[in-house]
Amino acid sequence: MGADLISIAKSGAAAARAALDLTAQNISNASSEGYVRRTLTVSELAANSGAASPTAINLAGVRITGVTRNADVFRQAEVRRTGADAARASAEVQGLENIEAAVEQTGVYNSIVAFEASLQQLVSDPTDGSLRAAVLEQGRTMAQTFNVAASSLDAVGEGLRFEAQDGVDEVNRVAGELARVNLRLSRASDASSDQTTLLDQRDSLLEQLSKHVNVTATYNQDKTVSVTIGGTAGQTLVAGGTASTLAMATAADGTISFTLDGSAATISSGGLAGRGQALTQLADTRSQLDALAANIVSVVNAAQANGVDLAGNAGQALFSGTGAADIAMIATGASAIATAPSGAAAGSRDPSSLSALRAALTAADPAGTMNTLLFTVSSAVAGRTVTRDALSSIASTARIALQAQAGVDLDEEAVNLVRYQQAFQANGRVMQVASDIFDSILGIR
Structure with missing residues:
Protein backbone atom coordinates (compact mmCIF):
# COMPACT_ATOMS: atom_id res chain seq x y z
CA MET A 1 0.00 0.00 0.00
CA GLY A 2 2.81 2.35 0.87
CA ALA A 3 4.54 1.83 -2.46
CA ASP A 4 1.25 2.48 -4.28
CA LEU A 5 0.71 5.68 -2.31
CA ILE A 6 4.24 6.82 -3.10
CA SER A 7 3.80 6.28 -6.87
CA ILE A 8 0.43 8.05 -6.82
CA ALA A 9 1.86 10.97 -4.85
CA LYS A 10 4.89 11.10 -7.14
CA SER A 11 2.71 11.47 -10.23
CA GLY A 12 0.64 14.14 -8.50
CA ALA A 13 3.74 16.07 -7.41
CA ALA A 14 5.15 15.93 -10.96
CA ALA A 15 1.88 17.27 -12.37
CA ALA A 16 1.72 20.02 -9.75
CA ARG A 17 5.32 21.04 -10.45
CA ALA A 18 4.68 21.17 -14.21
CA ALA A 19 1.54 23.24 -13.59
CA LEU A 20 3.56 25.61 -11.40
CA ASP A 21 6.12 26.01 -14.18
CA LEU A 22 3.40 26.82 -16.70
CA THR A 23 1.78 29.29 -14.32
CA ALA A 24 5.11 31.05 -13.82
CA GLN A 25 5.56 31.12 -17.59
CA ASN A 26 2.10 32.65 -18.04
CA ILE A 27 2.84 35.35 -15.48
CA SER A 28 6.23 36.24 -16.95
CA ASN A 29 4.74 36.54 -20.46
CA ALA A 30 1.52 38.31 -19.48
CA SER A 31 2.43 41.40 -21.51
CA SER A 32 4.24 39.62 -24.36
CA GLU A 33 2.71 40.28 -27.79
CA GLY A 34 1.27 37.13 -29.34
CA TYR A 35 1.63 34.98 -26.23
CA VAL A 36 -1.22 32.53 -25.65
CA ARG A 37 -1.99 31.32 -22.12
CA ARG A 38 -1.01 27.70 -21.47
CA THR A 39 -2.70 25.16 -19.24
CA LEU A 40 -1.58 21.68 -18.31
CA THR A 41 -3.77 18.76 -19.28
CA VAL A 42 -3.63 15.57 -17.20
CA SER A 43 -5.51 12.29 -17.21
CA GLU A 44 -6.08 9.58 -14.64
CA LEU A 45 -3.53 6.80 -14.67
CA ALA A 46 -5.10 3.37 -14.37
CA ALA A 47 -3.45 0.00 -13.66
CA ASN A 48 -4.59 -3.61 -13.46
CA SER A 49 -5.32 -4.76 -9.93
CA GLY A 50 -3.26 -7.91 -10.11
CA ALA A 51 -3.72 -11.66 -10.39
CA ALA A 52 -6.75 -11.82 -8.07
CA SER A 53 -8.86 -9.61 -10.32
CA PRO A 54 -7.03 -9.24 -13.63
CA THR A 55 -9.88 -7.31 -15.27
CA ALA A 56 -10.35 -4.77 -12.48
CA ILE A 57 -8.86 -1.30 -12.86
CA ASN A 58 -7.40 0.72 -10.01
CA LEU A 59 -6.55 4.38 -10.21
CA ALA A 60 -2.83 4.87 -9.84
CA GLY A 61 -2.36 8.63 -9.97
CA VAL A 62 -2.23 11.02 -12.93
CA ARG A 63 -0.10 11.49 -16.01
CA ILE A 64 0.66 14.64 -18.00
CA THR A 65 -0.94 14.42 -21.44
CA GLY A 66 0.23 17.74 -22.84
CA VAL A 67 0.17 21.52 -22.80
CA THR A 68 -2.95 23.26 -24.12
CA ARG A 69 -2.93 26.75 -25.66
CA ASN A 70 -6.13 28.60 -24.77
CA ALA A 71 -6.73 29.94 -28.27
CA ASP A 72 -9.82 29.37 -30.37
CA GLY A 407 -4.74 36.36 -22.58
CA VAL A 408 -3.24 35.97 -19.14
CA ASP A 409 -5.32 37.00 -16.11
CA LEU A 410 -2.81 37.74 -13.37
CA ASP A 411 -5.41 37.33 -10.62
CA GLU A 412 -6.31 33.87 -11.88
CA GLU A 413 -2.66 32.91 -12.21
CA ALA A 414 -1.99 34.07 -8.63
CA VAL A 415 -4.76 31.76 -7.44
CA ASN A 416 -3.27 28.92 -9.50
CA LEU A 417 0.14 29.48 -7.92
CA VAL A 418 -1.32 28.93 -4.47
CA ARG A 419 -3.42 25.97 -5.56
CA TYR A 420 -0.62 24.13 -7.36
CA GLN A 421 1.82 24.87 -4.55
CA GLN A 422 -0.62 23.38 -2.08
CA ALA A 423 -1.14 20.40 -4.37
CA PHE A 424 2.62 19.86 -4.53
CA GLN A 425 2.91 20.08 -0.74
CA ALA A 426 -0.06 17.72 -0.27
CA ASN A 427 1.51 15.11 -2.53
CA GLY A 428 4.74 15.45 -0.58
CA ARG A 429 2.78 14.87 2.61
CA VAL A 430 1.17 11.76 1.09
CA MET A 431 4.62 10.37 0.35
CA GLN A 432 5.66 11.08 3.92
CA VAL A 433 2.56 9.33 5.28
CA ALA A 434 3.19 6.36 2.97
CA SER A 435 6.74 6.15 4.22
CA ASP A 436 5.58 6.26 7.83
CA ILE A 437 3.04 3.50 7.19
CA PHE A 438 5.66 1.32 5.53
CA ASP A 439 8.09 1.93 8.42
CA SER A 440 5.36 1.02 10.90
CA ILE A 441 4.69 -2.24 9.10
CA LEU A 442 8.37 -3.12 9.09
CA GLY A 443 8.55 -2.33 12.80
CA ILE A 444 5.81 -4.82 13.83
CA ARG A 445 7.20 -7.53 16.16
Whole structure:
Protein backbone atom coordinates (compact mmCIF):
# COMPACT_ATOMS: atom_id res chain seq x y z
CA MET A 1 0.00 0.00 0.00
CA GLY A 2 2.81 2.35 0.87
CA ALA A 3 4.54 1.83 -2.46
CA ASP A 4 1.25 2.48 -4.28
CA LEU A 5 0.71 5.68 -2.31
CA ILE A 6 4.24 6.82 -3.10
CA SER A 7 3.80 6.28 -6.87
CA ILE A 8 0.43 8.05 -6.82
CA ALA A 9 1.86 10.97 -4.85
CA LYS A 10 4.89 11.10 -7.14
CA SER A 11 2.71 11.47 -10.23
CA GLY A 12 0.64 14.14 -8.50
CA ALA A 13 3.74 16.07 -7.41
CA ALA A 14 5.15 15.93 -10.96
CA ALA A 15 1.88 17.27 -12.37
CA ALA A 16 1.72 20.02 -9.75
CA ARG A 17 5.32 21.04 -10.45
CA ALA A 18 4.68 21.17 -14.21
CA ALA A 19 1.54 23.24 -13.59
CA LEU A 20 3.56 25.61 -11.40
CA ASP A 21 6.12 26.01 -14.18
CA LEU A 22 3.40 26.82 -16.70
CA THR A 23 1.78 29.29 -14.32
CA ALA A 24 5.11 31.05 -13.82
CA GLN A 25 5.56 31.12 -17.59
CA ASN A 26 2.10 32.65 -18.04
CA ILE A 27 2.84 35.35 -15.48
CA SER A 28 6.23 36.24 -16.95
CA ASN A 29 4.74 36.54 -20.46
CA ALA A 30 1.52 38.31 -19.48
CA SER A 31 2.43 41.40 -21.51
CA SER A 32 4.24 39.62 -24.36
CA GLU A 33 2.71 40.28 -27.79
CA GLY A 34 1.27 37.13 -29.34
CA TYR A 35 1.63 34.98 -26.23
CA VAL A 36 -1.22 32.53 -25.65
CA ARG A 37 -1.99 31.32 -22.12
CA ARG A 38 -1.01 27.70 -21.47
CA THR A 39 -2.70 25.16 -19.24
CA LEU A 40 -1.58 21.68 -18.31
CA THR A 41 -3.77 18.76 -19.28
CA VAL A 42 -3.63 15.57 -17.20
CA SER A 43 -5.51 12.29 -17.21
CA GLU A 44 -6.08 9.58 -14.64
CA LEU A 45 -3.53 6.80 -14.67
CA ALA A 46 -5.10 3.37 -14.37
CA ALA A 47 -3.45 0.00 -13.66
CA ASN A 48 -4.59 -3.61 -13.46
CA SER A 49 -5.32 -4.76 -9.93
CA GLY A 50 -3.26 -7.91 -10.11
CA ALA A 51 -3.72 -11.66 -10.39
CA ALA A 52 -6.75 -11.82 -8.07
CA SER A 53 -8.86 -9.61 -10.32
CA PRO A 54 -7.03 -9.24 -13.63
CA THR A 55 -9.88 -7.31 -15.27
CA ALA A 56 -10.35 -4.77 -12.48
CA ILE A 57 -8.86 -1.30 -12.86
CA ASN A 58 -7.40 0.72 -10.01
CA LEU A 59 -6.55 4.38 -10.21
CA ALA A 60 -2.83 4.87 -9.84
CA GLY A 61 -2.36 8.63 -9.97
CA VAL A 62 -2.23 11.02 -12.93
CA ARG A 63 -0.10 11.49 -16.01
CA ILE A 64 0.66 14.64 -18.00
CA THR A 65 -0.94 14.42 -21.44
CA GLY A 66 0.23 17.74 -22.84
CA VAL A 67 0.17 21.52 -22.80
CA THR A 68 -2.95 23.26 -24.12
CA ARG A 69 -2.93 26.75 -25.66
CA ASN A 70 -6.13 28.60 -24.77
CA ALA A 71 -6.73 29.94 -28.27
CA ASP A 72 -9.82 29.37 -30.37
CA VAL A 73 -9.12 28.90 -34.10
CA PHE A 74 -12.37 30.62 -35.08
CA ARG A 75 -11.64 33.69 -32.94
CA GLN A 76 -8.12 33.90 -34.34
CA ALA A 77 -9.51 33.77 -37.88
CA GLU A 78 -11.97 36.54 -36.99
CA VAL A 79 -9.15 38.70 -35.64
CA ARG A 80 -7.24 38.24 -38.89
CA ARG A 81 -10.26 38.90 -41.10
CA THR A 82 -11.52 41.97 -39.26
CA GLY A 83 -7.96 43.26 -38.82
CA ALA A 84 -7.34 42.98 -42.55
CA ASP A 85 -10.54 44.90 -43.32
CA ALA A 86 -9.62 47.61 -40.81
CA ALA A 87 -6.08 47.87 -42.25
CA ARG A 88 -7.50 48.24 -45.77
CA ALA A 89 -9.89 50.99 -44.73
CA SER A 90 -7.22 52.81 -42.72
CA ALA A 91 -4.70 52.75 -45.58
CA GLU A 92 -7.33 53.94 -48.05
CA VAL A 93 -8.47 56.82 -45.83
CA GLN A 94 -4.88 57.94 -45.28
CA GLY A 95 -4.28 57.98 -49.02
CA LEU A 96 -7.54 59.82 -49.74
CA GLU A 97 -6.75 62.45 -47.10
CA ASN A 98 -3.42 63.10 -48.80
CA ILE A 99 -5.17 63.40 -52.17
CA GLU A 100 -7.68 65.84 -50.69
CA ALA A 101 -4.88 67.96 -49.24
CA ALA A 102 -3.03 67.97 -52.58
CA VAL A 103 -5.98 69.34 -54.58
CA GLU A 104 -7.50 71.58 -51.92
CA GLN A 105 -4.58 73.23 -50.16
CA THR A 106 -2.84 74.19 -53.41
CA GLY A 107 -5.68 76.63 -54.13
CA VAL A 108 -6.57 75.60 -57.70
CA TYR A 109 -10.23 76.48 -57.23
CA ASN A 110 -9.46 79.94 -55.83
CA SER A 111 -6.99 80.66 -58.65
CA ILE A 112 -9.58 79.78 -61.31
CA VAL A 113 -12.13 82.07 -59.67
CA ALA A 114 -9.54 84.86 -59.45
CA PHE A 115 -8.64 84.47 -63.14
CA GLU A 116 -12.28 84.67 -64.21
CA ALA A 117 -12.79 87.71 -61.94
CA SER A 118 -9.84 89.50 -63.54
CA LEU A 119 -11.38 88.94 -66.99
CA GLN A 120 -14.65 90.41 -65.75
CA GLN A 121 -12.85 93.49 -64.46
CA LEU A 122 -11.08 93.93 -67.77
CA VAL A 123 -14.43 94.26 -69.55
CA SER A 124 -14.89 97.68 -67.92
CA ASP A 125 -11.80 99.07 -69.71
CA PRO A 126 -10.22 96.65 -72.23
CA THR A 127 -7.29 99.02 -72.90
CA ASP A 128 -6.28 99.57 -69.28
CA GLY A 129 -2.72 98.30 -68.81
CA SER A 130 -3.03 97.46 -65.13
CA LEU A 131 -6.19 95.42 -65.68
CA ARG A 132 -4.52 93.57 -68.54
CA ALA A 133 -1.46 92.89 -66.40
CA ALA A 134 -3.74 91.57 -63.65
CA VAL A 135 -5.29 89.09 -66.09
CA LEU A 136 -1.85 87.79 -67.08
CA GLU A 137 -0.73 87.56 -63.47
CA GLN A 138 -3.86 85.72 -62.39
CA GLY A 139 -3.48 83.40 -65.37
CA ARG A 140 0.14 82.71 -64.44
CA THR A 141 -0.86 82.05 -60.82
CA MET A 142 -3.61 79.69 -61.96
CA ALA A 143 -1.18 77.75 -64.14
CA GLN A 144 1.31 77.50 -61.28
CA THR A 145 -1.32 76.22 -58.86
CA PHE A 146 -2.19 73.51 -61.39
CA ASN A 147 1.52 72.65 -61.58
CA VAL A 148 1.80 72.49 -57.80
CA ALA A 149 -1.35 70.37 -57.49
CA ALA A 150 -0.04 67.93 -60.09
CA SER A 151 3.31 67.77 -58.34
CA SER A 152 1.59 67.19 -54.99
CA LEU A 153 -0.52 64.38 -56.44
CA ASP A 154 2.61 62.80 -57.90
CA ALA A 155 4.23 62.96 -54.46
CA VAL A 156 1.17 61.30 -52.91
CA GLY A 157 1.35 58.55 -55.52
CA GLU A 158 5.04 57.98 -54.91
CA GLY A 159 4.41 57.73 -51.18
CA LEU A 160 1.58 55.24 -51.62
CA ARG A 161 3.61 53.09 -54.01
CA PHE A 162 6.61 53.18 -51.66
CA GLU A 163 4.41 52.03 -48.77
CA ALA A 164 2.83 49.36 -50.98
CA GLN A 165 6.24 48.04 -52.02
CA ASP A 166 7.29 48.01 -48.38
CA GLY A 167 4.15 46.00 -47.64
CA VAL A 168 5.01 43.53 -50.42
CA ASP A 169 8.52 43.10 -49.00
CA GLU A 170 7.04 42.54 -45.54
CA VAL A 171 4.63 39.90 -46.88
CA ASN A 172 7.53 38.03 -48.49
CA ARG A 173 9.59 38.26 -45.30
CA VAL A 174 6.78 37.02 -43.06
CA ALA A 175 5.83 34.27 -45.52
CA GLY A 176 9.45 33.07 -45.50
CA GLU A 177 9.51 33.03 -41.71
CA LEU A 178 6.20 31.17 -41.61
CA ALA A 179 7.60 28.52 -43.96
CA ARG A 180 10.56 28.05 -41.61
CA VAL A 181 8.23 27.75 -38.62
CA ASN A 182 6.30 25.08 -40.54
CA LEU A 183 9.48 23.09 -41.00
CA ARG A 184 10.29 23.28 -37.30
CA LEU A 185 6.71 22.38 -36.35
CA SER A 186 6.82 19.28 -38.52
CA ARG A 187 9.82 18.09 -36.50
CA ALA A 188 8.69 19.19 -33.02
CA SER A 189 7.44 16.69 -30.46
CA ASP A 190 3.70 16.70 -30.04
CA ALA A 191 2.41 18.84 -27.12
CA SER A 192 5.95 19.83 -26.18
CA SER A 193 6.95 23.23 -24.83
CA ASP A 194 8.91 23.88 -28.05
CA GLN A 195 5.82 23.12 -30.11
CA THR A 196 3.61 25.51 -28.16
CA THR A 197 6.20 28.27 -28.63
CA LEU A 198 6.28 27.56 -32.36
CA LEU A 199 2.48 27.67 -32.47
CA ASP A 200 2.58 31.13 -30.88
CA GLN A 201 5.04 32.22 -33.57
CA ARG A 202 2.86 30.68 -36.27
CA ASP A 203 -0.25 32.54 -35.14
CA SER A 204 1.65 35.80 -34.69
CA LEU A 205 3.05 35.57 -38.23
CA LEU A 206 -0.43 34.89 -39.63
CA GLU A 207 -1.72 38.01 -37.91
CA GLN A 208 1.17 40.04 -39.31
CA LEU A 209 0.33 38.79 -42.81
CA SER A 210 -3.33 39.76 -42.41
CA LYS A 211 -2.33 43.40 -41.88
CA HIS A 212 -1.11 43.51 -45.48
CA VAL A 213 -3.19 40.97 -47.44
CA ASN A 214 -6.32 38.88 -47.02
CA VAL A 215 -5.15 35.39 -46.10
CA THR A 216 -6.92 32.11 -45.47
CA ALA A 217 -5.17 29.64 -43.15
CA THR A 218 -5.66 25.89 -43.32
CA TYR A 219 -4.25 23.91 -40.39
CA ASN A 220 -2.66 20.56 -41.12
CA GLN A 221 -2.49 17.43 -38.97
CA ASP A 222 1.10 18.19 -37.90
CA LYS A 223 0.10 21.72 -36.75
CA THR A 224 1.71 23.34 -39.80
CA VAL A 225 -0.38 25.84 -41.77
CA SER A 226 -1.08 26.40 -45.46
CA VAL A 227 -1.84 29.98 -46.46
CA THR A 228 -3.68 31.25 -49.53
CA ILE A 229 -4.29 34.77 -50.81
CA GLY A 230 -7.69 35.74 -52.16
CA GLY A 231 -9.89 33.32 -50.21
CA THR A 232 -9.97 29.55 -49.97
CA ALA A 233 -9.88 29.25 -53.77
CA GLY A 234 -7.02 31.74 -54.07
CA GLN A 235 -3.35 31.21 -54.73
CA THR A 236 -1.01 29.50 -52.32
CA LEU A 237 1.38 31.79 -50.47
CA VAL A 238 2.81 29.25 -48.00
CA ALA A 239 2.69 25.47 -48.22
CA GLY A 240 4.81 23.47 -45.82
CA GLY A 241 8.35 24.82 -45.93
CA THR A 242 7.86 26.67 -49.23
CA ALA A 243 6.81 30.31 -49.64
CA SER A 244 5.76 31.92 -52.93
CA THR A 245 6.98 35.40 -53.92
CA LEU A 246 4.60 38.35 -54.09
CA ALA A 247 5.52 41.13 -56.54
CA MET A 248 4.06 44.54 -57.43
CA ALA A 249 3.78 46.18 -60.86
CA THR A 250 3.00 49.85 -61.58
CA ALA A 251 0.83 50.84 -64.55
CA ALA A 252 1.27 53.97 -66.66
CA ASP A 253 -1.44 55.79 -64.68
CA GLY A 254 0.29 55.00 -61.37
CA THR A 255 -2.10 52.28 -60.23
CA ILE A 256 -0.65 49.00 -58.95
CA SER A 257 -1.29 45.30 -59.44
CA PHE A 258 0.16 42.19 -57.85
CA THR A 259 1.49 38.83 -58.94
CA LEU A 260 2.29 35.71 -56.97
CA ASP A 261 5.12 33.72 -58.53
CA GLY A 262 4.32 35.44 -61.82
CA SER A 263 0.57 34.82 -61.81
CA ALA A 264 -1.91 37.66 -61.28
CA ALA A 265 -3.03 37.85 -57.66
CA THR A 266 -6.20 39.47 -56.35
CA ILE A 267 -5.82 41.23 -53.00
CA SER A 268 -9.12 42.44 -51.61
CA SER A 269 -8.20 43.31 -48.05
CA GLY A 270 -5.27 44.43 -45.91
CA GLY A 271 -3.06 47.48 -46.24
CA LEU A 272 -1.99 46.63 -49.80
CA ALA A 273 -5.60 46.60 -51.00
CA GLY A 274 -6.28 49.94 -49.30
CA ARG A 275 -3.27 51.59 -50.94
CA GLY A 276 -4.27 50.11 -54.28
CA GLN A 277 -7.74 51.63 -53.93
CA ALA A 278 -6.26 55.00 -52.95
CA LEU A 279 -4.01 54.93 -56.03
CA THR A 280 -7.03 54.20 -58.22
CA GLN A 281 -8.76 57.28 -56.78
CA LEU A 282 -5.56 59.25 -57.27
CA ALA A 283 -5.36 58.26 -60.94
CA ASP A 284 -8.99 59.33 -61.45
CA THR A 285 -8.41 62.66 -59.66
CA ARG A 286 -5.25 63.35 -61.66
CA SER A 287 -7.07 62.52 -64.90
CA GLN A 288 -9.87 64.97 -64.07
CA LEU A 289 -7.38 67.67 -63.09
CA ASP A 290 -5.46 67.21 -66.35
CA ALA A 291 -8.70 67.36 -68.34
CA LEU A 292 -9.69 70.57 -66.57
CA ALA A 293 -6.33 72.22 -67.25
CA ALA A 294 -6.41 71.12 -70.90
CA ASN A 295 -9.95 72.48 -71.26
CA ILE A 296 -8.92 75.89 -69.91
CA VAL A 297 -5.98 76.01 -72.32
CA SER A 298 -8.24 75.05 -75.23
CA VAL A 299 -11.03 77.52 -74.41
CA VAL A 300 -8.74 80.49 -73.75
CA ASN A 301 -6.51 79.91 -76.78
CA ALA A 302 -9.53 79.37 -79.09
CA ALA A 303 -11.00 82.72 -78.00
CA GLN A 304 -7.62 84.38 -78.50
CA ALA A 305 -7.41 83.07 -82.06
CA ASN A 306 -10.74 84.73 -82.92
CA GLY A 307 -9.70 88.21 -81.77
CA VAL A 308 -6.94 90.81 -82.04
CA ASP A 309 -4.63 92.14 -79.36
CA LEU A 310 -4.12 95.73 -78.28
CA ALA A 311 -1.77 96.35 -81.22
CA GLY A 312 -4.33 95.09 -83.74
CA ASN A 313 -2.45 91.84 -84.39
CA ALA A 314 -4.13 88.44 -84.53
CA GLY A 315 -4.49 86.96 -81.07
CA GLN A 316 -1.89 84.41 -79.99
CA ALA A 317 -2.16 81.61 -77.46
CA LEU A 318 -1.96 82.68 -73.82
CA PHE A 319 -1.36 79.20 -72.40
CA SER A 320 0.62 76.14 -73.38
CA GLY A 321 0.47 72.60 -72.09
CA THR A 322 -1.73 69.53 -72.25
CA GLY A 323 -2.42 68.93 -68.57
CA ALA A 324 -2.04 70.15 -65.02
CA ALA A 325 1.68 69.38 -64.85
CA ASP A 326 2.74 71.45 -67.87
CA ILE A 327 0.15 74.21 -68.21
CA ALA A 328 1.98 77.55 -68.39
CA MET A 329 1.34 81.20 -69.23
CA ILE A 330 3.36 81.98 -72.39
CA ALA A 331 2.17 85.55 -73.12
CA THR A 332 5.02 88.00 -72.59
CA GLY A 333 3.07 91.24 -72.33
CA ALA A 334 -0.29 92.59 -71.24
CA SER A 335 -1.06 93.79 -74.77
CA ALA A 336 -1.21 90.13 -75.94
CA ILE A 337 -4.74 89.68 -74.61
CA ALA A 338 -7.12 89.65 -77.59
CA THR A 339 -10.07 91.66 -76.29
CA ALA A 340 -11.31 93.06 -79.63
CA PRO A 341 -12.87 91.09 -82.51
CA SER A 342 -10.97 90.20 -85.68
CA GLY A 343 -10.49 93.20 -87.97
CA ALA A 344 -10.62 95.76 -85.17
CA ALA A 345 -8.07 98.55 -85.19
CA ALA A 346 -5.21 98.85 -82.73
CA GLY A 347 -6.28 100.18 -79.35
CA SER A 348 -9.90 99.19 -79.93
CA ARG A 349 -12.11 99.35 -76.86
CA ASP A 350 -14.54 96.81 -78.35
CA PRO A 351 -14.62 93.90 -75.82
CA SER A 352 -16.39 91.44 -78.14
CA SER A 353 -13.58 88.89 -78.15
CA LEU A 354 -13.16 89.24 -74.37
CA SER A 355 -16.90 88.74 -73.89
CA ALA A 356 -16.75 85.64 -76.10
CA LEU A 357 -13.91 84.31 -73.93
CA ARG A 358 -15.89 84.91 -70.77
CA ALA A 359 -18.95 83.23 -72.30
CA ALA A 360 -16.87 80.22 -73.32
CA LEU A 361 -15.41 79.95 -69.82
CA THR A 362 -18.89 80.24 -68.32
CA ALA A 363 -20.07 77.40 -70.55
CA ALA A 364 -17.03 75.27 -69.70
CA ASP A 365 -17.43 76.19 -65.99
CA PRO A 366 -13.88 75.29 -64.85
CA ALA A 367 -14.57 76.60 -61.34
CA GLY A 368 -17.66 74.43 -61.04
CA THR A 369 -15.76 71.44 -62.40
CA MET A 370 -12.99 71.97 -59.85
CA ASN A 371 -15.54 72.40 -57.08
CA THR A 372 -17.17 69.10 -58.09
CA LEU A 373 -13.77 67.42 -58.07
CA LEU A 374 -13.06 68.73 -54.57
CA PHE A 375 -16.49 67.67 -53.36
CA THR A 376 -16.04 64.17 -54.80
CA VAL A 377 -12.73 63.69 -53.02
CA SER A 378 -14.03 65.16 -49.76
CA SER A 379 -17.13 62.96 -49.89
CA ALA A 380 -14.96 59.91 -50.47
CA VAL A 381 -12.84 60.81 -47.45
CA ALA A 382 -15.91 61.32 -45.25
CA GLY A 383 -17.58 58.10 -46.37
CA ARG A 384 -14.43 55.97 -46.04
CA THR A 385 -13.73 57.48 -42.62
CA VAL A 386 -17.09 56.26 -41.35
CA THR A 387 -16.35 52.82 -42.80
CA ARG A 388 -12.87 52.79 -41.27
CA ASP A 389 -14.19 53.69 -37.82
CA ALA A 390 -16.84 50.96 -38.01
CA LEU A 391 -14.36 48.31 -39.18
CA SER A 392 -11.84 49.37 -36.54
CA SER A 393 -14.51 48.95 -33.87
CA ILE A 394 -15.38 45.48 -35.17
CA ALA A 395 -11.71 44.51 -35.26
CA SER A 396 -11.23 45.78 -31.72
CA THR A 397 -14.19 43.74 -30.50
CA ALA A 398 -12.81 40.59 -32.13
CA ARG A 399 -9.39 41.19 -30.59
CA ILE A 400 -10.89 41.74 -27.13
CA ALA A 401 -12.86 38.48 -27.44
CA LEU A 402 -9.68 36.58 -28.32
CA GLN A 403 -7.70 38.30 -25.58
CA ALA A 404 -10.32 37.34 -23.01
CA GLN A 405 -9.78 33.71 -23.92
CA ALA A 406 -6.08 33.58 -24.79
CA GLY A 407 -4.74 36.36 -22.58
CA VAL A 408 -3.24 35.97 -19.14
CA ASP A 409 -5.32 37.00 -16.11
CA LEU A 410 -2.81 37.74 -13.37
CA ASP A 411 -5.41 37.33 -10.62
CA GLU A 412 -6.31 33.87 -11.88
CA GLU A 413 -2.66 32.91 -12.21
CA ALA A 414 -1.99 34.07 -8.63
CA VAL A 415 -4.76 31.76 -7.44
CA ASN A 416 -3.27 28.92 -9.50
CA LEU A 417 0.14 29.48 -7.92
CA VAL A 418 -1.32 28.93 -4.47
CA ARG A 419 -3.42 25.97 -5.56
CA TYR A 420 -0.62 24.13 -7.36
CA GLN A 421 1.82 24.87 -4.55
CA GLN A 422 -0.62 23.38 -2.08
CA ALA A 423 -1.14 20.40 -4.37
CA PHE A 424 2.62 19.86 -4.53
CA GLN A 425 2.91 20.08 -0.74
CA ALA A 426 -0.06 17.72 -0.27
CA ASN A 427 1.51 15.11 -2.53
CA GLY A 428 4.74 15.45 -0.58
CA ARG A 429 2.78 14.87 2.61
CA VAL A 430 1.17 11.76 1.09
CA MET A 431 4.62 10.37 0.35
CA GLN A 432 5.66 11.08 3.92
CA VAL A 433 2.56 9.33 5.28
CA ALA A 434 3.19 6.36 2.97
CA SER A 435 6.74 6.15 4.22
CA ASP A 436 5.58 6.26 7.83
CA ILE A 437 3.04 3.50 7.19
CA PHE A 438 5.66 1.32 5.53
CA ASP A 439 8.09 1.93 8.42
CA SER A 440 5.36 1.02 10.90
CA ILE A 441 4.69 -2.24 9.10
CA LEU A 442 8.37 -3.12 9.09
CA GLY A 443 8.55 -2.33 12.80
CA ILE A 444 5.81 -4.82 13.83
CA ARG A 445 7.20 -7.53 16.16
